[in-house]
Amino acid sequence: MNNSKKQLREVVIKFAGDSGDGIQLTGNQFAETTALFGNDIATFPDFPAEIRAPIGTVPGVSGFQLHFGDTHIFTPGDAYDVLVVMNAAALKTNLKSLKPNGIIIANISGFDSKNLRLANIPEEENPLENNSLHNYQVHKIDITKLTKLAVAEYNLGNKESERCKNMFVLGLVYWLYHRTMDKTIQFIEQRFKKEPIIANANITALKAGYNFGDTTESFTYQYEVAKAESQPGLYRSINGNQAMAMGFLAASLNAELPLFLGTYPITPASDILHELSKHKGYDVYTFQAEDEISGVCAAIGASYGGSIGITTSSGPGIALKTEAIGLATMLELPLVICNIQRGGPSTGLPTKTEQADLMQALYGRNGECPLVVIAPSTHSDCYEMAYIAIKIALEHTVPVMILSDGFIANGAEPWNIKTIEQLPPIKSNFITTDADSNNYMPYLRNANLSRNIAVPGTRNYEHRIGGLEKENITGNISYDPLNHELMVKLRAEKVERVADIIPPQKFESGNEKSSLLIIGWGSTYGSIGAAVNELNNEGYDVAQIHLKYINPLPANLEELIKPFDKVMVAELNNGQLIKLIRDKYLKDAIGINKIQGQPFMVKEIKESIINHLNNA
Amino acid sequence: MHNPESIDIFTPKDLETDQEVRWCPGCGDYAILNSVKKILPDLGQPKHEFVFISGIGCSSRFPYYMNTFGMHSIHGRATAVATGLKVTRPELSVWVITGDGDALSIGGNHLIHTLRRNPDLNILLFNNQIYGLTKGQYSPTSEVGKVTKSSPVGSVESPFNPLSLCLGANSTFIARTIDKDAKHQQEIYKRAYAHKGTSMVEIYQNCNVFNDHAFDIFTDKEIKLLNGIYLEHQKPLIYDGGKKGIRLNGLQPEVIDLEEYSQADCMVHDETDKTKAFILTQFFENHLLPRPFGVLYCDNSKPTLEGGMNNQIERANIVDKKLAFNSLLMTNAYWEVK
Numbered sequence: 001m002n003n004s005k006k007q008l009r010e011v012v013i014k015f016a017g018d019s020g021d022g023i024q025l026t027g028n029q030f031a032e033t034t035a036l037f038g039n040d041i042a043t044f045p046d047f048p049a050e051i052r053a054p055i056g057t058v059p060g061v062s063g064f065q066l067h068f069g070d071t072h073i074f075t076p077g078d079a080y081d082v083l084v085v086m087n088a089a090a091l092k093t094n095l096k097s098l099k100p101n102g103i104i105i106a107n108i109s110g111f112d113s114k115n116l117r118l119a120n121i122p123e124e125e126n127p128l129e130n131n132s133l134h135n136y137q138v139h140k141i142d143i144t145k146l147t148k149l150a151v152a153e154y155n156l157g158n159k160e161s162e163r164c165k166n167m168f169v170l171g172l173v174y175w176l177y178h179r180t181m182d183k184t185i186q187f188i189e190q191r192f193k194k195e196p197i198i199a200n201a202n203i204t205a206l207k208a209g210y211n212f213g214d215t216t217e218s219f220t221y222q223y224e225v226a227k228a229e230s231q232p233g234l235y236r237s238i239n240g241n242q243a244m245a246m247g248f249l250a251a252s253l254n255a256e257l258p259l260f261l262g263t264y265p266i267t268p269a270s271d272i273l274h275e276l277s278k279h280k281g282y283d284v285y286t287f288q289a290e291d292e293i294s295g296v297c298a299a300i301g302a303s304y305g306g307s308i309g310i311t312t313s314s315g316p317g318i319a320l321k322t323e324a325i326g327l328a329t330m331l332e333l334p335l336v337i338c339n340i341q342r343g344g345p346s347t348g349l350p351t352k353t354e355q356a357d358l359m360q361a362l363y364g365r366n367g368e369c370p371l372v373v374i375a376p377s378t379h380s381d382c383y384e385m386a387y388i389a390i391k392i393a394l395e396h397t398v399p400v401m402i403l404s405d406g407f408i409a410n411g412a413e414p415w416n417i418k419t420i421e422q423l424p425p426i427k428s429n430f431i432t433t434d435a436d437s438n439n440y441m442p443y444l445r446n447a448n449l450s451r452n453i454a455v456p457g458t459r460n461y462e463h464r465i466g467g468l469e470k471e472n473i474t475g476n477i478s479y480d481p482l483n484h485e486l487m488v489k490l491r492a493e494k495v496e497r498v499a500d501i502i503p504p505q506k507f508e509s510g511n512e513k514s515s516l517l518i519i520g521w522g523s524t525y526g527s528i529g530a531a532v533n534e535l536n537n538e539g540y541d542v543a544q545i546h547l548k549y550i551n552p553l554p555a556n557l558e559e560l561i562k563p564f565d566k567v568m569v570a571e572l573n574n575g576q577l578i579k580l581i582r583d584k585y586l587k588d589a590i591g592i593n594k595i596q597g598q599p600f601m602v603k604e605i606k607e608s609i610i611n612h613l614n615n616a
Numbered sequence: 617m618h619n620p621e622s623i624d625i626f627t628p629k630d631l632e633t634d635q636e637v638r639w640c641p642g643c644g645d646y647a648i649l650n651s652v653k654k655i656l657p658d659l660g661q662p663k664h665e666f667v668f669i670s671g672i673g674c675s676s677r678f679p680y681y682m683n684t685f686g687m688h689s690i691h692g693r694a695t696a697v698a699t700g701l702k703v704t705r706p707e708l709s710v711w712v713i714t715g716d717g718d719a720l721s722i723g724g725n726h727l728i729h730t731l732r733r734n735p736d737l738n739i740l741l742f743n744n745q746i747y748g749l750t751k752g753q754y755s756p757t758s759e760v761g762k763v764t765k766s767s768p769v770g771s772v773e774s775p776f777n778p779l780s781l782c783l784g785a786n787s788t789f790i791a792r793t794i795d796k797d798a799k800h801q802q803e804i805y806k807r808a809y810a811h812k813g814t815s816m817v818e819i820y821q822n823c824n825v826f827n828d829h830a831f832d833i834f835t836d837k838e839i840k841l842l843n844g845i846y847l848e849h850q851k852p853l854i855y856d857g858g859k860k861g862i863r864l865n866g867l868q869p870e871v872i873d874l875e876e877y878s879q880a881d882c883m884v885h886d887e888t889d890k891t892k893a894f895i896l897t898q899f900f901e902n903h904l905l906p907r908p909f910g911v912l913y914c915d916n917s918k919p920t921l922e923g924g925m926n927n928q929i930e931r932a933n934i935v936d937k938k939l940a941f942n943s944l945l946m947t948n949a950y951w952e953v954k
């Protein structure tokens with residue numbers, strides 16, 4: 001069939017189905033193919049909380065949202081143009097975010113009486129039958145049946161044939177957006193190398209889906225989205241946790257020190273462990289400890305021995321590591337703690353995103369215990385922020401906390417690859433060369449207040465350190481009141497001096513004359529950026545500052561904030577950075593807060609800003 | 617054994633630090649410190665390759681009094697810190713100094729997992745059956761009925777049998793010694809050092825301030841022969857100056873009178889036999905049986921954690937790491953924008 005082609009600038013697609021339907025894989029394949037084609041993309045995988053929630057139910061719905069276009073894509077999108085649903089529960093969960101007149105591709109078999117019952121929809125209210133979807137372009141396709149027919153020749157069992165249905169859908173969507181199947185065919189061949197029949201069945205299903213689009217008259221248009229303009233260079237698609245792992249690896253190579261990850265599995269941080277455990281050949285130790293505490297303590301032991309000790313976790317695990325982080329602060333050893341934040345408190349929302357651990361990062365330890373806190377702003381930014389975290393930890397002999405979150409960790413975007421040569425050098429403070437006699441003063445400081453760390457096994461550097469208060473310079477135990485005060489201040493000042501090496505803060509949009517300043521940090525970069533862009537295109541004049549360094553804050557921040565009468569702080573928590581801004585700069589800032597386990601929608605931020613501007 | 621360069625020869629005196637020792641006068645910790653100092657120079661490893669890592673408690677002050685590398689870490693976590701150090705620096709001799717509260721209460725989880733992983737650490741567990749540093753509460757090794765500040769009418773909790781716990785956690789080396797017997801301690805510490813894998817040494821240590829006389833039955837001249845039995849590999853279990861022995865009746869150990877029976881009737885100690893080792897750890901539960909001192913179990917066949925981890929790293933070793941890393945960044949599908 002010859003369909004008419006329609007040119008689009010950007011599209012948001014949501015794939016949704018049961019967590020056993022292969023939705024994540026389908027979404028990832030489409031994302032990679034689309035990125036490879038040259039669109040800018042942003043993805044947002046949305047996992048169910050339970051690994052095996054009952055099939056067909058609302059809690060079992062797994063989703064993958066993808067936004068792609070020919071222009072810069074800031075976020076995964078507020079609302080979908082296309083919703084692909086494998087069952088009734090998936091439609092029920094996602095319909096509210098479909099744009100008016102949006103496209104629905106629905107698998108009819110997923111709306112049989114059993115699936116309707118599982119989704120708690122009365123049979124007579126089957127949305128595919130009762131005209132409730134008349135505001136949308138609905139394509140009812142019996143994907144299950146068509147897939148089974150397509151792969152019949154392979155004589156697979158019922159379940160195995162059915163399992164190919166995600167490839168049928170993928171093929172259909174490839175056709176709809178005029179994409180090639182090469183990347184996915186390669187992927188399938190690779191993945192099922194040892195099971196050629198399964199490989200062939202999946203490829204057949206994929207092609208069947210594509211051909212179905214081509215032959216059926218159900219779709220009026222095929223769409224085209226042109227390539228985005230980007231900086232020249234080599235690109236790949238990368239998610240936050242992958243980028244984090246690669247950044248750690250790069251730092252370890254440039255510092256020429258082994259990397260030691262001591263950690264305990266926890267959602268959504270475990271993928272960093274999975275990734276790094278694949279790369280032992282780079283002198284990477286991955287230690288899956290018996291608990292969070294052991295993970296961080298083993299990392300401290302490794303740092304003490306002259307390696308780069310890092311630990312990864314999420315909020316509940318960070319809470320357990322707290323005492324050990326205090327030890328590292330006292331020992332003034334390098335340590336990187338990576339918190340992939342999720343909804344809290346307690347177990348909270350393990351698979352959902354939130355930025356509510358900022359106060360924990362800044363203040364959540366006993367005693368005066370400052371550490372460096374940094375926050376990557378996008379998925380790919382994790383690469384350089386992980387790198388910088390290790391650089392700061394080693395060069396300033398201080399623990400560094402990285403605040404990522406579920407959104408950054410799992411979502412992906414194209415990344416202009418930065419090879420290892422493009423990263424700044426790293427020089428550790430470890431002493432590993434023998435001395436003739438022992439004159440070592442463990443707590444003698446360098447210009448940036450870091451100390452030089454003599455590593456065990458270095459002749460004539462024998463010394464003892466520990467969690468008791470140290471005497472300045474000698475490092476001996478000291479209970480002297482004035483010494484304690486001095487040491488508390490020195491440890492704080494050492495963290496403050498990290499401001500000397502962080503890049504000066506700049507406006508992402510606008511300038512000091514703009515009528516309102518919005519400040520964000522971490523993963524909200526895209527949503528805030530898109531909102532500000534749209535507003536400024538609509539004639540407003542809004543300035544945006546996005547913080548990646550939170551402790552210490554950039555030295556010039558005060559000067560940037562000062563001129564504004566209207567300052568807003570947008571964050572996915574109940575108001576945490578705003579307390580810091582109010583405390584430090586005495587600004588009567590207004591918060592934009594969302595605590596729903598979901599990223600900001602662009603329109604939410606826009607509305608808040610407009611309201612505040614109108615509230616003269 | 618290493619061949620130290622002459623500059624690396626040192627004496628127990630060289631192990632003294634400038635820090636004033638702060639244990640109570642008469643504390644059993646002094647004797648342990650001295651015994652460790654005594655054997656270190658004989659081990660053939662230079663002083664700067666020894667590391668002592670402790671947790672929190674009276675015993676955990678130990679590293680401050682030992683002029684090697686040392687870290688006084690946090691409560692219960694010394695084994696975890698030591699594990700991170702040992703796997704990344706396998707050439708170092710890493711010792712963990714801990715107590716009954718530190719290792720068996722707050723650090724119990726780390727202890728059992730350390731034992732099953734088997735890094736080559738030497739763990740010296742100072743067991744005084746009391747909390748000393750916090751001034752006298754019952755500990756996980758205090759006996760039932762123990763009257764302390766936190767159990768004024770007697771503790772109702774059953775104590776751990778520490779070596780049985782360790783064996784249950786797949787420990788590859790368990791031994792027991794006592795603060796008052798310097799010679800025996802030194803022998804055991806040397807054995808612990810020689811063992812490749814985690815060596816677990818329980819040391820009965822008298823806290824003369826909060827739990828004095830806890831181990832008198834093993835040290836008092838008149839009665840110690842009756843209450844302790846010193847194990848030797850491949851030798852029959854004989855005690856009380858040769859007057860008594862232990863025989864196995866099926867799996868049940870029982871005391872025999874050697875005027876009635878001969879040495880040939882006695883159970884023969886085999887430190888490589890785990891079943892026998894388990895029986896020996898159970899002597900603790902039976903007050904008719906003497907308490908075994910010495911190496912109860914030693915299994916040199918099990919790989920160490922650092923051996924396993926470093927083997928994997930060596931096998932995967934990449935020669936030009938930076939080059940390989942750059943291509944690793946591009947292994948996923950990538951594209952070029954010109």
Ligand code: SF4
Nearest residue numbers: 640643674748823824
């Ligand atoms: S309290 Fe007991 S264990 Fe602690 S130093 Fe004093 S005597 Fe030794």
